[in-house]
Amino acid sequence: MKLRLEGIGHAFLGRTVFEGLDLSLDPGEVVALIGPSGCGKTTVLQIAAGLIDPLRGRVRRAYQRHAVVFQEARLLPWMTARDNIAYGLRVAGARKKPRLGIAERRAREVGLHPNDLDKFPIELSGGMRQRAAVARALAIDPDVVFFDEPFTAVDVGLKRILQDLVIEAAAREHFSALFVTHDLSEAVRVAHRLVVLSGHQQGIVADRVIAGQPGQRSDRDIFEIVEAWSRDPAFTELFDGGRDT
Amino acid sequence: MKPVAHSLALAGWAGRYLWSGWAGAAGLFCFAAAWQAGHEFYGSFVLPSPLETLDAVAALMREPQFAEAAKATALRSLAGFALATGIGTTAGAIAGYSFAAMRLMRPIVTVILGVPPIAWIVLALIWFGSTGGSAVLTVVVAALPISFAGGLEGVATRDRALDAMARSFGAGMWTRFRTVTAPHLVSYLFPAWTTTAGTAWKVTVMAELLSNSGGIGGDLATARALFDIPRVMALIVVVVAFALFTEYALLHPLRDQLERWRSAGLPWGVKR
Numbered sequence: 001m002k003l004r005l006e007g008i009g010h011a012f013l014g015r016t017v018f019e020g021l022d023l024s025l026d027p028g029e030v031v032a033l034i035g036p037s038g039c040g041k042t043t044v045l046q047i048a049a050g051l052i053d054p055l056r057g058r059v060r061r062a063y064q065r066h067a068v069v070f071q072e073a074r075l076l077p078w079m080t081a082r083d084n085i086a087y088g089l090r091v092a093g094a095r096k097k098p099r100l101g102i103a104e105r106r107a108r109e110v111g112l113h114p115n116d117l118d119k120f121p122i123e124l125s126g127g128m129r130q131r132a133a134v135a136r137a138l139a140i141d142p143d144v145v146f147f148d149e150p151f152t153a154v155d156v157g158l159k160r161i162l163q164d165l166v167i168e169a170a171a172r173e174h175f176s177a178l179f180v181t182h183d184l185s186e187a188v189r190v191a192h193r194l195v196v197l198s199g200h201q202q203g204i205v206a207d208r209v210i211a212g213q214p215g216q217r218s219d220r221d222i223f224e225i226v227e228a229w230s231r232d233p234a235f236t237e238l239f240d241g242g243r244d245t
Numbered sequence: 246m247k248p249v250a251h252s253l254a255l256a257g258w259a260g261r262y263l264w265s266g267w268a269g270a271a272g273l274f275c276f277a278a279a280w281q282a283g284h285e286f287y288g289s290f291v292l293p294s295p296l297e298t299l300d301a302v303a304a305l306m307r308e309p310q311f312a313e314a315a316k317a318t319a320l321r322s323l324a325g326f327a328l329a330t331g332i333g334t335t336a337g338a339i340a341g342y343s344f345a346a347m348r349l350m351r352p353i354v355t356v357i358l359g360v361p362p363i364a365w366i367v368l369a370l371i372w373f374g375s376t377g378g379s380a381v382l383t384v385v386v387a388a389l390p391i392s393f394a395g396g397l398e399g400v401a402t403r404d405r406a407l408d409a410m411a412r413s414f415g416a417g418m419w420t421r422f423r424t425v426t427a428p429h430l431v432s433y434l435f436p437a438w439t440t441t442a443g444t445a446w447k448v449t450v451m452a453e454l455l456s457n458s459g460g461i462g463g464d465l466a467t468a469r470a471l472f473d474i475p476r477v478m479a480l481i482v483v484v485v486a487f488a489l490f491t492e493y494a495l496l497h498p499l500r501d502q503l504e505r506w507r508s509a510g511l512p513w514g515v516k517r
Binding site for chain 2: 140
C-alpha cells in the first residue's frame with residue numbers, strides 16, 4: 001500500500017462534495033478515478049496530493065516523492081523547457097549540472113527534441129507543453145504520480161501517444177498512479193483498476209479491476225469493456241447528461 | 246558552443262536595441278525643430294536656440310563645480326529612488342499577500358497621495374533644513390505610492406495555478422516567491438520603476454531649488470536670479486539627459502534581459 005485515503009469528506013462553502021470516501025493505491029498500480037463533471041474527482045486528487053486539506057478523514061502516505069500532472073501544462077513561462085522539466089529537481093535541491101542532465105534524458109523519453117529544450121513554453125505547441133509537463137513529473141523519480149485529466153485538451157492522435165507514454169513509464173518505473181479522467185475508454189486504456197465516483201455525494205459507486213494489463217489490451221478489448229460497462233447501472237451517471245443539481 | 250551562442254544572442258539583442266535608438270532620435274530631432282522654430286519666433290532672450298543651449302551645456306561641462314552639483318543631485322535622486330522603490334515594493338508585496346495588510350496600508354497610501362508634494366517640501370525643509378535630506382524625503386514621498394501599487398497588483402494577480410504546481414513539488418514559501426511570483430511581479434514593477442526614476446530626477450531638482458540646498462536645482466536657482474537663460478536651458482537639458490539615461494541605458498536593458506521569455510513568442514517582425 002502506497003497511499004490510503006480513509007473516510008475522506010470535503011465541502012466547499014458548506015456544500016458537501018463527498019463523504020466517507022476510502023481509496024488506496026498499491027505499489028505499481030494505476031487507478032483510474034472516473035465520474036461525471038463536478039463530482040469532485042479533482043478535489044480527491046488534490047487531497048491525495050496534499051494540495052488541499054480534507055475537512056474529515058485522513059491521508060496515509062507510505063512513499064517519498066510524488067508528482068502531479070495537471071490538466072493544463074502549468075509550465076513557468078519565464079523558464080526554458082529544460083529548466084521547467086528540471087524544476088522539481090531544483091526544488092528538491094539538486095545541483096544544476098546533474099538536474100539538467102536528467103531533464104534532457106526525460107525530455108528524450110517523452111519525445112521532445114533537444115532543440116526544443118532551449119525554447120520558452122510560449123514557443124511550444126500544446127502537445128509539446130504537455131509532454132514537458134509529463135517529463136517534469138517523471139524527472140524527480142516519483143513513487144506516486146497524480147494525473148488530473150492531463151490529456152483532455154490535446155487532439156485524439158496525440159492523446160493516444162501521451163497515454164502510451166504514461167503506460168510505458170508506469171510499467172518501466174513501477175510508480176503508482178491515480179489517473180483522474182472523465183473518459184471511460186481512456187481509463188480502461190491506462191489503468192489496472194477503475195473507481196467510479198458518484199455525482200450525488202454517494203462516494204465511490206463502483207470499484208472494478210480491469211481485465212488484462214495496460215498496454216496489452218487491444219483496441220477491441222477496450223471497446224468491448226467500455227460497451228459492457230456503459231450498460232451497467234453503476235456507470236449510468238457518466239453517460240447521463242441531465243444531472244440534477 | 247553554449248557561451249558562443251549566448252554571446253551571439255546578446256550581441257543580436259544589443260544591435261536591435263541600439264538600432265531602435267534611431268526612432269527615438271528622430272522623435273527628439275522633431276522636437277528640436279519645433280524648439281528652433283519657437284526660438285526664431287520669440288528670440289534668444291525668451292527661448293535660446295538648441296545650438297546656443299548646447300554651447301551652454303558644453304560650457305557647463307567644463308566647470309568643476311558643476312560636476313560636484315550633478316553628483317550631489319544624482320546621489321540624492323538615487324537615494325530617493327532606492328528608498329521609494331524598496332519601501333514601496335516591499336509594502337505593496339506584503340499587502341498583495343495579506344488582505345488585512347492591504348486594508349491597513351491602502352488608506353495610508355491614499356493620504357500620502359493626497360498631500361501635495363509642495364507641502365512635503367515645506368515639511369522636509371522644517372525637518373531637515375537646507376540639506377539633501379529634504380530632497381530625498383520629497384522624492385520618497387512623491388514616488389512611493391507608484392511602487393506600492395505595482396507591488397500590490399503584481400502579487401495580487403500572481404498565478405495561483407502555478408503556485409499550486411510549485412507546492413505539489415514541495416516548494417517552500419521562499420522558493421515559490423522566487424520562481425513563481427517574482428518573475429510575474431517584475432512586469433508590474435518595471436513601469437512603476439521607470440516612472441519613479443523620472444520622478445526622482447524631477448522632484449530632486451525641484452526640492453533643491455526650493456530648499457536652496459545646492460545640486461543642479463541650486464544652480465538653476467542661481468541662473469534664474471542672474472537671468473542667464475541659456476544656462477537655465479542647459480541645466481534643463483542636462484536633467485532630461487540624466488532621466489533618459491537612467492531609463493534607456495539602465496532600466497530598459499535590465500527589463501529586456503529579465504523578460505526575454507515574453508519577446509520569445511513574438512513573430513520575427515514584431516520584435517521592437
